[in-house]
């Protein structure tokens with residue numbers, strides 16, 4: 438404020454001197470010119486000294502940046518949409534906005550690997566331009582998520598519509614696993630139609646939109662055939678991207694050992710890892726008789742199969758997750774399977790799922806890693822999920838609230854915990870997009 442006042446006074450003085458100049462004789466004109474020079478110089482240097490080098494400085498937060506093995510209290514400076522530096526003490530006076538993050542965690546912007554955001558108003562379109570999907574911006578920033586990957590909502594036929602309606606109109610970064618089914622995730626018979634599972638067309642469209650399409654998705658197929666998985670992997674090979682498998686169901690269930698060892702490649706993703714489906718139509722990773730993680734599941738992880746949570750409405754059971762986490766079988770990636778059917782039941786949101794894994798015994802930095810850096814690597818977007826100097830400034834400021842909290846699953850199995858993640862502030866591309874309690878000073882900046 439003081440600088441602005443001074444600048445105003447200088448400008449007024451200059452204006453006065455210029456007025457005098459025009460009404461003076463030569464001698465006086467020379468004197469006035471000297472004065473004007475001095476004033477201009479003062480104004481120029483004044484503006485250099487007062488120039489602010491950063492858009493945002495986050496002060497005093499506990500930074501967890503798994504890519505760079507940072508787990509310490511540090512300041513973070515942001516400018517021009519990028520991380521400028523991390524240091525023990527960055528001068529807050531040099532920032533347009535200062536975030537007071539004392540007592541909070543500062544992490545890379547979270548990436549939700551499995552969400553359903555192809556919202557639309559077509560009746561009976563399920564998760565592909567239908568009402569069961571959600572608009573991304575309404576559900577992301579408030580939980581620290583800056584990037585969502587839509588898991589198979591769009592197929593190659595509907596991807597241009599998905600891009601036009603959702604990707605191009607969202608502040609959230611929206612990426613896509615293209616459904617192996619050309620019609621996308623329209624539910625019912627559409628997802629059973631093997632004639633609409635064209636590896637070549639999928640790969641063709643994925644290459645055309647490679648900025649957005651990060652892989653292929655198989656979902657909800659019921660039957661003994663391997664065709665949907667194999668077509669997706671074929672498309673994955675053609676486009677050099679991973680596939681994500683929701684293994685559907687069959688009676689008797691298909692072998693997940695065969696899936697991991699014979700059909701998938703290292704880097705391919707098995708979602709709904711901790712699901713125990715009613716009717717036992719899918720094999721589980723934890724043996725329900727012994728409560729032990731099956732030995733070939735450990736082998737599959739070693740082989741490079743990515744185990745994703747994909748919590749969803751019916752795809753997470755504590756009876757699977759608790760023994761797995763106890764044994765150290767952590768998910769590679771933590772994701773929600775967000776849609777209207779999951780968010781209002783036990784899943785809630787990304788932070789609720791992360792809180793459950795923390796409570797089950799997964800270490801805090803592993804929980805953050807599985808929601809940031811590992812996810813970025815899995816989708817081959819290593820410019821995301823980290824806060825290195827020069828990286829895109831996607832940042833989440835999280836509070837680990839203390840209190841009495843209950844966490845339950847779809848069966849009503851409940852565990853109680855004393856802490857729970859809450860999102861205090863989210864920064865996407867260097868801009869504050871969510872601030873729960875107004876911890877930014879000033880809260881709003883014009884022309885930013």
Ligand SMILES: [Zn+2]
Pocket residue numbers: 551552553588749774
């Ligand atoms: Zn899903």
